Amino acid sequence: MTGMPDTSASALVRACRREPVPHTPVWFMRQAGRSLPEYRALRANIPMLQACRTPELVVEITLQPVRRHGVDAAIFFSDIVVPIAAAGIELEIKPGVGPVIAKPFRSREDVDRLRPLLPEDVPDIAESVRTLVHELGDTPLIGFAGAPFTLASYLVEGGPSRHHDKTKALMYADEPTWHALLDRIAEVTLTFLRVQADAGASAVQLFDSWAGALSPAQYRRYVLPHSQKVLSGLADLGIPRIHFGVGTGDLLPLMGEAGADVLGVDWRVPLDEAARRVGPGYALQGNLDPAVVLAPWPIVEAAVLEVLDSAKDLPGHVFNLGHGVLPDADPEVFGRIVELVHRETAR
C-alpha cells in the first residue's frame, strides 16, 4: 500500500529475511499485557474480548511496551480466540482461566457452526492496525493469530486443557470431521492475518501454543496441512511469517515445512541445536526462559548472553523469550534486556 511507513530496513524485518542487521532485534511475546501496570489500569473493568475489539484500547495497549521497553517490534494486541468469536462462536475469556467455549465442538454438525470470517466482521481490527502502523512509523507491527490445532483444542475441549485428550480423541475417532474442522479454522485464521497484513502489518506470527502436545507423526498427519494452508496463503504478501509453539523442539523441521520464514524456539532447545535440526533457510526467534526474568539482574544478563552466544552462527536471529512474559515479571527488566542485546550485537 502506498503512504505506509517503510519497515523493510528495520532490524526485525531484515533479521527475519536473514539479511545483515545493525543489531539483533528484540521483542517479547506478551510484551503487551498483564506485566505492565499501565495495561492493568487501562483494562480495569473491561472484559478481554471487548478490549480486543476496541481500537483505541488495542492501539494504546500495543504501543505501551514499545514506548516503555524500546523493543524493535510491536505485536498486535489480541487474543487467540478473537477471530473464532468474530466468526460466530459463543465464548467468554474468563480472567485467570482463559477462553471458555459455550458449546464445545464434538461432531461434524458442530463444525458447521464456525462460519467463514469475512473482513467485514472485523473492521475494527483493520482500523487498529492502520492507526498502529501510522503511530509506529518505522517500527514494524507483527500481526497475530492462533494456529488451527491450538484453536481446535480450545473449541473441542471447551477451554484450556492439560492433556488435550478430547481433542486427540476426536482427531483419532473421526478423521474427516477433524480435517473439516481444521480446514475451516485455517480459513478463519488466514482471513484474520490477511486483514492485518492488508492494513499494514510488517510480519505475522502464527501461534500454535499447544502443538507441543503432538508427536512429529501426529503433527504431520493431522496438523501440518492446515497450518500450511494458512502460511502458504500469506506467501504472496511477501512479509515474514513467524511460526511458534511451546515444547516443539521435535516439531521444528515440520513447522518450517509448513511454510515459515522464522521459527520461534522455546528455551528447551538451544538455538544452535535448533538450527541444526531445521537446516538452512530459516531465521530463528527466541529463546530466553521467561522465568529467568524473575531472577536478579546478573543471572538475567548471563542468560541473555548465553542465548546470544548460541545464536552467533544463525543466518538470522530475533531475540525473544521462549514463551510469553510472566504476569509477575518486573517490567523494568525488559528495557535492560533490550539495551543489553543491542549493545552486545551492535555491528
Add this chain to the structure above:
Amino acid sequence: MTGMPDTSASALVRACRREPVPHTPVWFMRQAGRSLPEYRALRANIPMLQACRTPELVVEITLQPVRRHGVDAAIFFSDIVVPIAAAGIELEIKPGVGPVIAKPFRSREDVDRLRPLLPEDVPDIAESVRTLVHELGDTPLIGFAGAPFTLASYLVEGGPSRHHDKTKALMYADEPTWHALLDRIAEVTLTFLRVQADAGASAVQLFDSWAGALSPAQYRRYVLPHSQKVLSGLADLGIPRIHFGVGTGDLLPLMGEAGADVLGVDWRVPLDEAARRVGPGYALQGNLDPAVVLAPWPIVEAAVLEVLDSAKDLPGHVFNLGHGVLPDADPEVFGRIVELVHRETAR
C-alpha cells in the same frame, strides 16, 4: 535377600539390562489407579495419602492391573509426595487438584523443616513391598519415587504449577538454598527407594515429571547433581534404574548421565531419534501417546506397531506409554496392547 522370588530372568529386567528377551516387556505408567473401576471402588472415601500408607490397599491396588492386563511388571502404588510427608511436611492430596503443601518452601529456614527420612518412618512401605514381591512371584515389582526437581517444585509452589515460576525464581535468586533443598530431597528420595529395593523391588523408576520445564543448561547446573546423588546411591544394589520425565526430549542425554540404565521417553520423540540422542549404553522405555488409547482399536494398533517399529534397533526396549494412563481410558484396551506387543515381538 534369600527366599525372594528371582526376577532376573523376567522380560522386564532383561530388557532393562539390554539382554535378549523372549518378547518386549510391557507395563503402563499409572496402570494402578484411576482408570480401573476396581480401584475406584476400593478408594471410595479413603484419602489418597491414607491409601498409600495402608499395606492391604497398596498391595491390592498394585496387583489389580497385573491381574487385569497381564503386564510384565507391577509398579509400586504410591504418590510422589509420600516420602516428604513421611519426612515431616504437612500436606494434603486434594482430589482433582493434587498435592497441596500447607506451608510452601521459600527460604533457607524452610529447608530445615524437611528432616531426613528414616526407614523406621515407613515400615508400612517395606511391608507392602515384601507382600507384593511374594504375591507377584516372578513378575518384577518396580519401585517408585519422585525426583528432586519435581518434589522441589511441589514444595516451593505449594502445589501443581504450570510454569514453575516460583521454583525457578528460588533456584536463580538463592542458589545455595536451592542446592541445600535439592540435596535434602535427594536423601529422602534415596532412602525411600532403598527401602523398596531392600524389601525386594526388582527395579526402580525415578519420576522427574516436571523436569521438562528446564533447558539443558538449567538441568545440568541445578538438577543433575541431585538426581545423580539418588541414582548413584542405588548403584550398589545392581537393579535397573529407570529415569523418566515428560517433555524431556532435549534432556535425555543428561538424564542418562545422571546414572540411569533405562531412559523413559515421552511420545514427542520417536524412540529411534531418542536412541541417537543418548548414544549406546541405555535401554529405552516408552512411548505410546496416552491419548491414543482413547481412539478406536485400529488406530491404537497402528500406533503400537509404529512404536515397535521405532524400537526395533534398540539395545533394549520396555514398552510403555509416554506418560500416565488417562483417567478416561477404557481399561480393556490395555490388555489388548499387552497381547499385541507380546505377539509382535515374540522371538
